[in-house]
Amino acid sequence: MDELTAALKAHFGYEAFLPGQREVIAPVLAGRDAFALMPTGGGKSLIYQLAALMRPGLTVVVSPLIALMQDQVDRLQANGIAATFVNSALSGDERTRRERAALEGRVKLLYLAPERLLTGSIIGLLERIQASAGLALLAVDEAHCISEWGHDFRPEYRQIGELRERFAQVPLLALTATATTRVRGDIVTQLHLRDPFIHVASFDRPNLRYDVRPKDKHTYGALRSYIRAHPDQSIIVYCHSRKTVDDVAASLADDGIRALPYHAGMEADQRAANQRRFIQDDVPVLVATIAFGMGIAKPDVRAVIHYDLPRNLEGYYQESGRAGRDGQPADCILYFSFGDKAKIEYLINEKTDEQEQQVARRQLAQVIGYTQGQGCRRRALLAYFGEEYPQPDCGNCDNCLHPAAREDRTTEAQKLLSCIGRTGERFGLRHLVAILRGVQTQKIRDLRHDQLTVYGVGKDLSEDEWLHIGRALIEQGIIHTAEGELPILMLTPAAWQIIRGQARAVLPARPAQLPARGEPATAPGAATLDDASAGLFQYLRDLRKRLADEQGVPPYVIFADAALRAMALQRPQTREQFAAVPGVGQRKLESFYTTFTDAIRAYCTQHDLPLELAPDSAPRRPERDRTATHLLTWDLFEQGKSLDEIAAARGLRPTTLRTHLIQAIREGRHVDRDRLLPPQRYAAIAAVIRRLGFETMAPVKEALGDGYDFDEIFFVKTFMLHDIQMELQTDA
Numbered sequence: 001m002d003e004l005t006a007a008l009k010a011h012f013g014y015e016a017f018l019p020g021q022r023e024v025i026a027p028v029l030a031g032r033d034a035f036a037l038m039p040t041g042g043g044k045s046l047i048y049q050l051a052a053l054m055r056p057g058l059t060v061v062v063s064p065l066i067a068l069m070q071d072q073v074d075r076l077q078a079n080g081i082a083a084t085f086v087n088s089a090l091s092g093d094e095r096t097r098r099e100r101a102a103l104e105g106r107v108k109l110l111y112l113a114p115e116r117l118l119t120g121s122i123i124g125l126l127e128r129i130q131a132s133a134g135l136a137l138l139a140v141d142e143a144h145c146i147s148e149w150g151h152d153f154r155p156e157y158r159q160i161g162e163l164r165e166r167f168a169q170v171p172l173l174a175l176t177a178t179a180t181t182r183v184r185g186d187i188v189t190q191l192h193l194r195d196p197f198i199h200v201a202s203f204d205r206p207n208l209r210y211d212v213r214p215k216d217k218h219t220y221g222a223l224r225s226y227i228r229a230h231p232d233q234s235i236i237v238y239c240h241s242r243k244t245v246d247d248v249a250a251s252l253a254d255d256g257i258r259a260l261p262y263h264a265g266m267e268a269d270q271r272a273a274n275q276r277r278f279i280q281d282d283v284p285v286l287v288a289t290i291a292f293g294m295g296i297a298k299p300d301v302r303a304v305i306h307y308d309l310p311r312n313l314e315g316y317y318q319e320s321g322r323a324g325r326d327g328q329p330a331d332c333i334l335y336f337s338f339g340d341k342a343k344i345e346y347l348i349n350e351k352t353d354e355q356e357q358q359v360a361r362r363q364l365a366q367v368i369g370y371t372q373g374q375g376c377r378r379r380a381l382l383a384y385f386g387e388e389y390p391q392p393d394c395g396n397c398d399n400c401l402h403p404a405a406r407e408d409r410t411t412e413a414q415k416l417l418s419c420i421g422r423t424g425e426r427f428g429l430r431h432l433v434a435i436l437r438g439v440q441t442q443k444i445r446d447l448r449h450d451q452l453t454v455y456g457v458g459k460d461l462s463e464d465e466w467l468h469i470g471r472a473l474i475e476q477g478i479i480h481t482a483e484g485e486l487p488i489l490m491l492t493p494a495a496w497q498i499i500r501g502q503a504r505a506v507l508p509a510r511p512a513q514l515p516a517r518g519e520p521a522t523a524p525g526a527a528t529l530d531d532a533s534a535g536l537f538q539y540l541r542d543l544r545k546r547l548a549d550e551q552g553v554p555p556y557v558i559f560a561d562a563a564l565r566a567m568a569l570q571r572p573q574t575r576e577q578f579a580a581v582p583g584v585g586q587r588k589l590e591s592f593y594t595t596f597t598d599a600i601r602a603y604c605t606q607h608d609l610p611l612e613l614a615p616d617s618a619p620r621r622p623e624r625d626r627t628a629t630h631l632l633t634w635d636l637f638e639q640g641k642s643l644d645e646i647a648a649a650r651g652l653r654p655t656t657l658r659t660h661l662i663q664a665i666r667e668g669r670h671v672d673r674d675r676l677l678p679p680q681r682y683a684a685i686a687a688v689i690r691r692l693g694f695e696t697m698a699p700v701k702e703a704l705g706d707g708y709d710f711d712e713i714f715f716v717k718t719f720m721l722h723d724i725q726m727e728l729q730t731d732a
């Protein structure tokens, strides 16, 4: 074990670095400036925390939110690391006491709010520290706050550049989870970074499962069942308005679910109390507007549910990204309805600034594109951030897990389209559906629409089914909607072709008809526990909660769920076994060894369970689980089974199996290409890739035409890249 890994285990109890952590720590330790752009949950804080511990002197961390400072300091102290913060909320005496501790070298990390930085007293203090204990590092968290182009500009952040000049020899490390190219440039110039090492991580969050569900009259019930199916798990439900927040929270409470509201219209005290109760695991569910979330680092949120449509994808990525910071599986569910879309459109039309309107319309169109897409959600989200997802199928979003079946609905489409034509292309979907279903409404009688030949020809389908068909035709561009107060449906040339029987309407099946699309198969975050271990896990959670309340800290400061799950599975008794649990560093070993091993022994004795099990059944981060599954596929394929046979045996789709094989190829494993693709096909695809380049495969697909699909193209690309790599290796 090298020095860095040893320090990681000793201080934080982790066995291995997350992607990018080591890459950034190394140059910082060498005294170089650095800039890390990593997604939420990527483990940014650990970078400067570990660097702080390994460099002599004090590390100053600039962080914009007081709540975050407190949280980080709690967690560091629980690991036995000397950290403190100074901000305006402290009394003068307390501030002096903490500053003196820093001056005397008794503190390794000092958190400061940006508005305090350039006060004479802080500068004086830092100068004195530099002359005595020394300054190790200046870390700037949430560095995007420095840019006016970012979404939460903090003018005080501008002062950091000046501070940097005063302490020119101290390396500066900037970190953020949100930065467009423009903001990135701003950060580098405004912070006066010098030849920084820049790390840009993938924004993919593989442990998050993206899921879009239709929103209709059953949605509240679905939400309630979801929450009931995941008892005691932290869940955030985001709603558009304060009123919806209050309504949903009240309904859940009436239904016996412990849920609290959070929005900017509440009394500050009440709001803070609700937030605290959520963070301390007193209540599992928080129903909130997007006012909630900034500066919340609760790592074990198991689901973020958007009850209403978000306004833009950036926001959706950030909000949903608050799930699963701990790397364990988590759900991101978005409920979509065309009614919500209309509501947002209405608000957009209210805006007076035309440019703002345009931006908002474009953003809304992107959100709609995301929700209505039939392809991989992850791929779509990453594409929004300019990142190409390297595989055709992520295996962890609703579309990849349950691709919508398609069905020929030509007859129904003809009925609806004729109805639009016969009523003069002047009505909205609901009225048209009422005509088809032969409903008696005042409007129908007034307009004499009950005299039409299409009146009542669609009695055989429910209203929901007709709405689904109508919407699918709109999405496919077969029906055109005119902008107006009420959306009016009009026919396109494609619609006329269907009416005349010259084209067919093949539409996605209704999601509700797909049985697999309901609840996820396993409760996220509890996937790896058998019944016996699950009982022990719950027992340990209760113990953790008691200890947390005694110490006045959130439970995750004591141990993460992952640590408790490992304890429940391995049931450690010796010090060595306990030290091997992920998240148990030196300090936690001292503080909790006796309490937890005693509790485990007591529970196991009482329930007649074996102790001291081998750690190989320990839960792993989901990336590694995926490794296991792709190797299983690879193994079967190498044994001579065909993809179809493996698909049947494993209950997986061939596309998923292909991603498994691609991963295996990438890892340098042998895969017989002739069994995957006939050599002529391979040669044809390879020729086009050679001509058009490896960057994006869409033009390649276009050049090849309909006879080829993306899966095959990706295979060839992967094989070709693999060959190039092998060549390079043998050359070197």
Ligand code: ADP
Binding pocket: 014, 015, 016, 017, 018, 021, 038, 039, 040, 041, 042, 043, 044, 045, 046, 297, 299, 325, 326, 327, 560
């Ligand atoms: P970010 O600031 O990038 O959003 P955090 O610093 O909050 O991410 O880290 C996310 C979670 O991952 C935290 O619960 C943290 O304890 C955990 N974590 C950080 N580094 C590691 C590691 N090397 N191994 C396992 N877990 C880690």
Ligand code: ZN
Binding pocket: 375, 376, 377, 378, 379, 393, 394, 395, 396, 397, 398, 399, 400, 401
């Ligand atoms: Zn996917």
